[in-house]
Amino acid sequence: MSFDSHFRSSVLLIIRVDQLIGGGSYNILVVEDTILLAQHYAAVLEAAGMQVEIVSDPMQLLDVLPEFNPDLILMDIYMPGCTGVEASQIIRQHIAYCNLPIVYLSTESALERQLEALRVGGDDFLHKTISDEHLVEAIRIRAKRFRALAMLMNRDGLTGLFNHINLKLLLEREISQTLRRDSPLSFVMLDIDHFKLVNDQYGHPVGDQVIKSLARLLSQRLRSGDIAARYGGEEFAVILPDTPAEAAKTLIDGLRQEFAKVSYVHEDGEFTSTFSAGISTSPPYQEMESLIAAADGALYQAKHNGRNRVDLESNTD
Known part of the structure; x- marks a missing residue:
């Protein structure tokens, strides 16, 4: 197969995957110890058609993950008992969640600390001053990309069944x-x-x-x-x-x-x-x-x- 043919086939496959995942409901796991703030994020995301589960204690994450099966984790960095960075390191030790998007939502403004948080397990960093509209769009883009990649990685190319x-x-x-x-x-x-x-x-x-x-x-x-x-x-x-x-x-x-x-x-x-x-x-x-x-x-x-x-x-x- 020539490079052009292979490229066209890849593009068509990506388009088909995008059609299959459509604009369906995404499962978002919010990890935030401030309950009122967590409830606000949940209300905003649910109003946009997403399913949301709140975890106020990051030590409970491993119990919730297999049951809720999230498309993305939205997590604060600074929480008592276990920081978001530490929680990310624990999550990444489990093969089932090594590619699960982890987005930090924090007031942390120091670039070096943000980069360190990303270096040890996070995928993106959003500031808590982000508008509700931009938060929804940022989460939707990342969750949709994860769904598409997961479908390509987890499915057999010939049959569409799990691999x-x-x-x-x-x-x-x-x-x-x-x-x-x-x-x-x-x-x-x-x-x-x-x-x-x-x-x-x-x-x-x-x-x-x-x-x-x-x-x-x-x-x-x-x-x-x-x-x-x-x-x-x-x-x-x-x-x-x-x-x-x-x-x-x-x-x-x-x-x-x-x-x-x-x-x-x-x-x-x-x-x-x-x-x-x-x-x-x-x-x-x-x-x-x-x-x-x-x-x-x-x-x-x-x-x-x-x-x-x-x-x-x-x-x-």
């Missing part, structure tokens, strides 16, 4: 919430059967159609709280919160039957495809890697047992 890296971050979060709620979580590994033969016989563009077809089926048929990802190649993964093993098997087996009915057209006629799946459930598994390994083992068993089937791993049979 491998983001899947693991989401699975860690779901396991943690499952243990807190004492509810079951099922994890599914899916693999398109004989996919290499599809590529070899019909070509990679047709193979891509099969991959996109399964991704579309997962996106359309899974429940709102479920999470689908492209694990790699012809492999997919699905996170099913609050779902015991047998219910997960029923759900995925229904998708398997539906996928097997889809026809793909090529120059020599039509063909259909199938997938195999393996399912593991927490409990008993409480670690991400063991949950993935168990589902992968069940997938291998499904392949070994003839393909085009869904198997539970042995501890959930």
Whole structure:
């Protein structure tokens, strides 16, 4: 691909991402120990259509972050117990939040101190004298940019599903919430059967159609709280919160039957495809890697047992 073609493709992708994120509501986390001031910021941002959560004690940040899932943190620098700079350093130690925008809103006017605050974890610095109108616009611009970059980084380019890296971050979060709620979580590994033969016989563009077809089926048929990802190649993964093993098997087996009915057209006629799946459930598994390994083992068993089937791993049979 030439440089011009690559550049045009990149521009079109950025435009499409901008269309997808649109002007939707952004989640803004306000960290400010002066309650009246925090409530003022919240009222201004909410009037502009944003969702706002207030944290008056920065030591509570790590408890709020996974539940609220902010697009941006608006934070004071000088707070008792833990400064905004110290809080930023703590946030940046967690991989899930290493790119989350942190905007300081403070009366600090010394340039050196502002630069130091940015150096250790912040992304921007706004003075508390900023007008409400300019505050809203500054926050909206940064939150929208974060959403766009997150979509480009977290999504698989071919299918639009979450990618491998983001899947693991989401699975860690779901396991943690499952243990807190004492509810079951099922994890599914899916693999398109004989996919290499599809590529070899019909070509990679047709193979891509099969991959996109399964991704579309997962996106359309899974429940709102479920999470689908492209694990790699012809492999997919699905996170099913609050779902015991047998219910997960029923759900995925229904998708398997539906996928097997889809026809793909090529120059020599039509063909259909199938997938195999393996399912593991927490409990008993409480670690991400063991949950993935168990589902992968069940997938291998499904392949070994003839393909085009869904198997539970042995501890959930």
